[in-house]
Amino acid sequence: xxxxxxxxxxxxxxxxxxxxxxxxxxxxxxxxxxxxxxxxxxxxxxxxxxxxxxxxxxxxxxxxxxxxxxxxxxxxxxxxxxxxxxxxxxxxxxxxxxxxxxxxxxxxxxxxxxxxxxxxxxxxxxxxxxxxxxxxxxxxxxxxxxxxxxxxxxxxxxxxxxxxxxxxxxxxxxxxxxxxxxxxxxxxxxxxxxxxxxxxxxxxxxxxxxxxxxxxxxxxxxxxxxxxxxxxxxxxxxxxxxxxxxxxxxxxxxxxxxxxxxxxxxxxxxxxxxxxxxxxxx
Amino acid sequence: xxxxxxxxxxxxxxxxxxxxxxxxxxxxxxxxxxxxxxxxxxxxxxxxxxxxxxxxxxxxxxxxxxxxxxxxxxxxxxxxxxxxxxxxxxxxxxxxxxxxxxxxxxxxxxxxxxxxxxxxxxxxxxxxxxxxxxxxxxxxxxxxxxxxxxxxxxxxxxxxxxxxxxxxxxxxxxxxxxxxxxxxxxxxxxxxxxxxxxxxxxxxxxxxxxxxxxxxxxxxxxxxxxxxxxxxxxxxxxxxxxxxxxxxxxxxxxxxxxxxxxxxxxxxxxxxxxxxxxxxxxxxxxxxxxxxxxxxxxxxxxxxxxxxxxxxxxxxxxxxxxxxx
Numbered sequence: 001x002x003x004x005x006x007x008x009x010x011x012x013x014x015x016x017x018x019x020x021x022x023x024x025x026x027x028x029x030x031x032x033x034x035x036x037x038x039x040x041x042x043x044x045x046x047x048x049x050x051x052x053x054x055x056x057x058x059x060x061x062x063x064x065x066x067x068x069x070x071x072x073x074x075x076x077x078x079x080x081x082x083x084x085x086x087x088x089x090x091x092x093x094x095x096x097x098x099x100x101x102x103x104x105x106x107x108x109x110x111x112x113x114x115x116x117x118x119x120x121x122x123x124x125x126x127x128x129x130x131x132x133x134x135x136x137x138x139x140x141x142x143x144x145x146x147x148x149x150x151x152x153x154x155x156x157x158x159x160x161x162x163x164x165x166x167x168x169x170x171x172x173x174x175x176x177x178x179x180x181x182x183x184x185x186x187x188x189x190x191x192x193x194x195x196x197x198x199x200x201x202x203x204x205x206x207x208x209x210x211x212x213x214x215x216x217x218x219x220x221x222x223x224x225x226x227x228x229x230x231x232x233x234x235x236x237x238x239x240x241x242x243x244x245x246x247x248x249x250x251x252x253x254x255x256x257x258x259x260x261x262x263x264x265x266x267x268x269x270x271x272x273x274x275x276x277x278x279x280x281x282x
Numbered sequence: 283x284x285x286x287x288x289x290x291x292x293x294x295x296x297x298x299x300x301x302x303x304x305x306x307x308x309x310x311x312x313x314x315x316x317x318x319x320x321x322x323x324x325x326x327x328x329x330x331x332x333x334x335x336x337x338x339x340x341x342x343x344x345x346x347x348x349x350x351x352x353x354x355x356x357x358x359x360x361x362x363x364x365x366x367x368x369x370x371x372x373x374x375x376x377x378x379x380x381x382x383x384x385x386x387x388x389x390x391x392x393x394x395x396x397x398x399x400x401x402x403x404x405x406x407x408x409x410x411x412x413x414x415x416x417x418x419x420x421x422x423x424x425x426x427x428x429x430x431x432x433x434x435x436x437x438x439x440x441x442x443x444x445x446x447x448x449x450x451x452x453x454x455x456x457x458x459x460x461x462x463x464x465x466x467x468x469x470x471x472x473x474x475x476x477x478x479x480x481x482x483x484x485x486x487x488x489x490x491x492x493x494x495x496x497x498x499x500x501x502x503x504x505x506x507x508x509x510x511x512x513x514x515x516x517x518x519x520x521x522x523x524x525x526x527x528x529x530x531x532x533x534x535x536x537x538x539x540x541x542x543x544x545x546x547x548x549x550x551x552x553x554x555x556x557x558x559x560x561x562x563x564x565x566x567x568x569x570x571x572x573x574x575x576x577x578x579x580x581x582x583x584x585x586x587x588x589x590x591x592x593x594x595x596x597x598x599x600x601x602x603x604x605x606x607x
Contacts, residue, residue: 123319126583130545131563138567138575139331215444219549222446223564235446242450242553246458253454256447264442 016272024272027265034081044075046232055248065250067240073251077258080232085262087144087226088214091151096206098152099159100199106160107167108190114164121157129154130216137225144227147220151213158209159202166198173197204277207270211263218259234259305598309591318371320583324576325370331572335359335366341571343383356380379577384569389577393559400551400558404543406478411485411539418486419493419528420520423501433494440487445546449480449553477554481546485539489532496528503527533597537590544582 033040050070058065064073106117127135133150140146170176171194179189220226221235229236234255241251331338339353354360357380358369373380379389422433456462456476464473500506501524509519548560555561559578566574 119315119319122316123323126316126320126587127579128541128544128582128586130548131579131582134548134563134567135327135575135579138570138572139327142567211442215442218444219446222444223549223552225567235444238447238450242453245450245454249454252447252450256444256450259447260439260443263444264439267438267442 024265024268046075046079064254076232083233087217094152095155098156103160103163142225204274211267313587313591380573382574384571407481410482415489423497437487500527
């Protein structure tokens with residue numbers, strides 16, 4: 001079964017030209033600067049409303065124009081990077097942690113433990129991707145935090161399955177047998193020898209699914225299940241721009257371009273890393 | 283699909299048909315198990331929410347004592363947790379999803395009135411996905427390198443575009459600037475075009491890629507050479523022989539497509555202000571209307587799980603290589 005969140009990977013991998021990888025690195029560097037220190041890109045306060053300059057089209061003073069409150073959209077896109085990327089990164093990180101722990105447990109707890117964990121994962125997988133976040137938001141209230149939790153929970157089963165299969169494969173190898181033979185205690189062997197050698201593929205999978213996570217998190221912010229206004233966040237900015245779409249094009253264009261470029265860069269790098277990883281293991 | 287065809291012809295039951303039925307039955311039974319698990323999870327979710335279960339089920343609306351008493355009786359809320367659990371599962375099993383006290387109507391009724399609009403959108407998207415991916419894959423399966431890289435580049439780009447943003451851009455260009463399509467909230471056919479395109483973009487990109495790879499692989503097969511030797515036209519060769527082989531890997535994508543359409547439709551309905559289950563779900567989440575939220579989620583899960591079980595069974599039937607385990 002496939003999680004609704006991750007896009008299936010191509011059958012035959014496309015070789016990415018060097019220029020593409022370099023471009024992806026540049027985009028990610030800019031996004032990282034915007035997320036960590038947006039002050040380096042713009043000196044303008046993203047929440048400063050200038051009612052004398054509302055809905056200005058892009059010009060030299062306002063590169064991306066202004067919104068209905070006269071806030072500078074370039075500053076808001078730059079400051080929005082943090083919130084937008086953080087949800088995707090946080091959800092991927094949490095899902096990785098959960099996937100590694102649960103996948104290892106499934107592989108290590110014998111037939112019954114494995115069966116119970118696998119069936120529980122099936123239940124989580126039964127709820128198509130984004131709907132799980134809606135459910136979490138209904139229970140805990142909508143916020144950036146619940147969006148992160150919801151996305152992570154939906155992604156854990158896919159990661160856990162990969163880890164489980166890898167742990168089973170690594171455990172059968174001769175060096176693990178040797179460690180047991182040397183008299184190391186079982187839990188130590190699992191933590192020191194099995195898990196570190198079993199997590200490679202799931203990290204590769206995580207880099208590829210990070211792009212889909214960012215798309216999903218911006219969709220959630222767009223429908224109001226992410227960070228609350230006036231926080232600058234790309235999906236939420238697009239939602240605000242939607243109401244202005246009949247009079248101004250710029251509020252709906254620039255945040256979307258920012259999301260697309262970020263996702264594209266993440267995906268290109270993820271596929272590059274995955275291809276390298278596969279070459280190394282084959 | 284296959285199972286239905288076989289079930290309707292009970293007289294011609296062959297051993298092969300029995301095996302097919304068994305495969306489908308085992309998969310569907312597994313699906314039922316998963317759904318019971320999902321329903322159980324929602325029961326504990328309701329229990330875990332702050333406040334009394336009665337308040338949660340009433341979505342914290344002001345209800346008369348009579349209504350409260352009715353809810354308590356219906357869900358056996360004065361009995362033990364054990365009894366409550368079976369009362370809850372029993373209600374769900376008989377198709378009773380309870381009442382939305384925010385909308386003041388049964389959950390099924392609320393979903394039922396919105397469902398046709400969502401199904402309309404999903405059906406239009408599916409048709410568009412099939413037609414567009416077949417046409418694009420056949421065009422794109424050329425031998426030239428640059429054409430191939432161009433196609434895979436565009437597919438990669440499309441997958442990076444969030445569907446809701448694509449919807450916004452389509453709205454801006456074709457509704458607000460060119461006035462070709464009605465802006466938002468329209469209910470006739472022309473109002474379906476832009477949402478279907480926005481929702482179909484990702485599936486089309488992914489299916490086209492898989493189908494094109496399949497076409498290229500199949501074009502190297504000996505039977506293609508044989509067909510060409512008999513003087514078949516290039517179009518007929520692709521349409522009649524090659525496409526069928528290439529379509530096989532696409533069946534494994536059906537589960538992913540279903541999931542992404544269910545999740546995507548919710549978002550796209552909101553972009554275009556369309557009526558539908560997505561809008562219903564969002565307002566239910568905002569109102570913490572748990573019976574309605576759970577109703578929609580379990581309905582979506584049922585569709586998703588059953589489709590996946592059938593796809594799984596179909597893969598078993600179509601491709602002997604998946605039968606090993």
